[in-house]
Amino acid sequence: MSSTSRRRIGVAILATALAALVGVAPTTTVGAARPLPAQLGFDVASHDFGSVTVGQTASETFTLSNAGGKGATSLAVSVSGSGMSITANGCAKALKPSASCAVTVTFAPEGAGTVTATLTASARGTSPASVALTGTGSGATADRYLYWGRTDIGRAQLDGSGADPAYVLTADTTTALDVDATHLYWTSYGDVWRKPTDGSGDPLLIVDGEQAETPGLAVTDVHVYWTVYSTAEIWRANLDGSEAQAILTGLDNPFGLDVADGFLYWDQYSGASTSKVLRLALTDLGGTPELLYEYAADATKSIERLDVAGGRVYWAHSDWNDYAGSVLSVPVGGGEVRIDVSLSAPNRIDDIAVDTEGGWLYYTVNVDDDSGQSNSSIARRLLDGTGDAGTVVSGLDMTYALAVG
Numbered sequence: 019m020s021s022t023s024r025r026r027i028g029v030a031i032l033a034t035a036l037a038a039l040v041g042v043a044p045t046t047t048v049g050a051a052r053p054l055p056a057q058l059g060f061d062v063a064s065h066d067f068g069s070v071t072v073g074q075t076a077s078e079t080f081t082l083s084n085a086g087g088k089g090a091t092s093l094a095v096s097v098s099g100s101g102m103s104i105t106a107n108g109c110a111k112a113l114k115p116s117a118s119c120a121v122t123v124t125f126a127p128e129g130a131g132t133v134t135a136t137l138t139a140s141a142r143g144t145s146p147a148s149v150a151l152t153g154t155g156s157g158a159t160a161d162r163y164l165y166w167g168r169t170d171i172g173r174a175q176l177d178g179s180g181a182d183p184a185y186v187l188t189a190d191t192t193t194a195l196d197v198d199a200t201h202l203y204w205t206s207y208g209d210v211w212r213k214p215t216d217g218s219g220d221p222l223l224i225v226d227g228e229q230a231e232t233p234g235l236a237v238t239d240v241h242v243y244w245t246v247y248s249t250a251e252i253w254r255a256n257l258d259g260s261e262a263q264a265i266l267t268g269l270d271n272p273f274g275l276d277v278a279d280g281f282l283y284w285d286q287y288s289g290a291s292t293s294k295v296l297r298l299a300l301t302d303l304g305g306t307p308e309l310l311y312e313y314a315a316d317a318t319k320s321i322e323r324l325d326v327a328g329g330r331v332y333w334a335h336s337d338w339n340d341y342a343g344s345v346l347s348v349p350v351g352g353g354e355v356r357i358d359v360s361l362s363a364p365n366r367i368d369d370i371a372v373d374t375e376g377g378w379l380y381y382t383v384n385v386d387d388d389s390g391q392s393n394s395s396i397a398r399r400l401l402d403g404t405g406d407a408g409t410v411v412s413g414l415d416m417t418y419a420l421a422v423g
Contacts, residue, residue, distance in 0.1 A: 053087030056113070058139050058147040067125040067153035075126045080149055082109055082139050083118040090141035099135020101127045102151060109139070127155025160199065163215075164371070164380060164410070166396060167192030167204060167419040176376055176422070178396070178410030186213055186221060194235035194244065194275075194323070195369075197423030201257075204419065205232040205244055210259060212242075215423075224259025234275030234284060234323060245272040245284060252284065265303050270294075274323035274333060281350070283310075285321035285333055293321045295331055295348065310352045323420075326350065327372035328401065332358065334367040334381065343367030345381055359399060359407065369420040377401050380410070382417045396420065 061081040070076045084090050090113040097104050106122035113119060123137055132154045140146040165185075166172050171192055173185035190206040197203065201212045208227025213219060224242075234245035234252075243254050243265075250269040255262035266272075266282075274285045283297045292314065296307040310331060313321075322334035332347040343366040345359035361367065364385055371380040378398045385393040394414040399407035 053115075055086050056084050056088050056090035056115070056141055056144040057086035058090055058113075058141060058144060059083055059085060060137070060139070060147050060149045062149060064150040064152075067151070069154045069156045070125055070127050071156050072127050072129060075124050076153065077105060077122055077124040079106070079120050079122045080137060081118050081120055082113070082147065084113045084115055086144065087115050089114045090144060092142040093139065094141070095121050095137070095139045097123055097135060097137045097151070099151060100133050101125055101153070101155065102133065102135040104137075113141070123151065125151075125153040127153065130155050130157045162373075162375070162423060164396065165195055165197060165202060165421045165423075166382070166411070166414065166417045167195055168415060168417055171195070171202070171204060172411070172414070174411055176373065176378070176410075181411050183414065185217070188221065192419050193231065193233050195419040195421035196235045196237040196242075197421045198237045198239075198257075199423075201237075202421075203235060203237050203242055205235050208232055208246070210235075210242060210244060210255070212257075224257075225253075225255055225262050227253075227262075233273050236275050236277045238277050241277075243275060243277055243282070245275045247271055247273060252282070266298070273321060276324055276326040276331075278326040278350070281326075283324060283326050283331055283350075285324050287320040295321065295324065295333060297331075297350070308352070310350070311346075311348045311355055322367070323369045325370050325372045327374045330356075332370055332372055332379065334370050336366055336368075341366050343381075343383075345370055345379065358401075358403065368418045371420045371422040372401070373422045374401070380420060380422060382420055383409075384416050384418075 065078055067076045093109055093111055093113050095107055095109050103124055105124040109119035135151040137149040138146055163173050164176055170184045170188055171186035172183040174181035192204050194205045202215050203212045209223055210225035211221050211223055213221045230248040232244045233247055236243045241254050245252050251264045252266040252272055254265045270286045272284050272286050276283045280300055281297045282300055285295045287293045292312050295311040296309055298307045320336050324333035329350055330347045331350055335344045335346050342363040343361045346355055347358050348355050366384045367381050368384055369382050377400055379401050380398045383395045383397050394417045395409050395412040397407050397409045
């Protein structure tokens with residue numbers, strides 16, 4: 019080794035030693051900071067599609083963003099939950115830093131009830147992002163109709179169009195009508211009948227009664243109720259007619275009938291004394307009926323059939339002096355009576371049907387002028403009392419029973 023090389027090595031050793039003595043570190047090069055990994059996130063944490071009718075859909079678009087410094091690779095977006103599906107996906111297999119994409123989810127309920135679901139986005143090397151989804155399926159709205167009867171039972175659209183006066187051919191006089199989601203029920207003297215509302219099958223006798231007159235009828239989810247005017251009773255049976263029995267006896271000529279919100283409502287005509295509207299809780303059939311309205315003693319004024327809807331009890335009122343008819347109502351807990359319809363003689367009202375969904379009060383108009391002519395119709399007016407009444411079905415033969423459903 020030359021003397022010059024030995025001098026250079028010595029100088030380097032000396033410099034290192036001096037640096038150590040004064041605390042100076044050797045010079046190094048610091049590299050640039052590493053970029054943050056991909057970071058996925060949706061624009062919302064949750065979404066509720068609300069109530070959607072079965073057979074219809076609701077959609078919502080969600081934005082997925084990458085807030086990280088690296089691209090999100092092997093990107094996949096999925097959704098779980100009955101009736102939930104991705105109907106538009108603008109997210110590719112990768113999402114660059116600071117980029118975003120859109121995903122559309124559609125809720126098509128398969129049945130009634132609430133569905134919970136999750137929209138998820140995942141990629142390699144990063145935490146997934148998600149949106150909590152909910153939606154409620156509601157039952158499809160079934161077609162609703164206006165029914166009427168005296169002998170055969172007629173049916174029409176709620177505006178009176180498409181009237182079929184012989185939709186159900188009956189064996190005898192129809193004295194009362196009611197309808198539920200699947201069946202039309204009616205009384206004929208002491209018998210109770212039913213038939214599917216879709217028109218299939220023959221009328222089925224479900225209660226073979228021996229009573230002479232059954233002017234009131236009401237149907238609930240589990241029972242059918244009817245009044246027996248001649249024996250002053252109210253009866254009840256299962257929807258198939260089984261376990262028929264009198265649940266109230268010793269009444270005073272019960273006529274119209276309805277069941278609503280856990281109460282049994284009926285009216286009774288007491289001849290020369292008074293006519294009354296009463297109710298009794300179904301859980302207390304042995305209790306004392308609550309009086310909602312009472313006429314002053316007058317043998318010429320009577321209450322016909324009634325209907326309970328929208329927090330009020332409606333009933334048809336007749337004045338047998340001049341055969342004039344009207345519809346009166348009172349709050350379900352009792353209170354001030356209201357006149358909803360008033361007809362001049364000789365127009366009598368024998369039955370009513372309240373349609374709270376459409377906002378209409380339907381009523382029969384029977385012309386009782388002793389001429390022997392059949393001149394009956396069905397009219398309606400808005401429940402809020404605005405506007406004029408209008409005829410929806412005409413040319414009928416003395417209609418005594420009415421129902422909407």
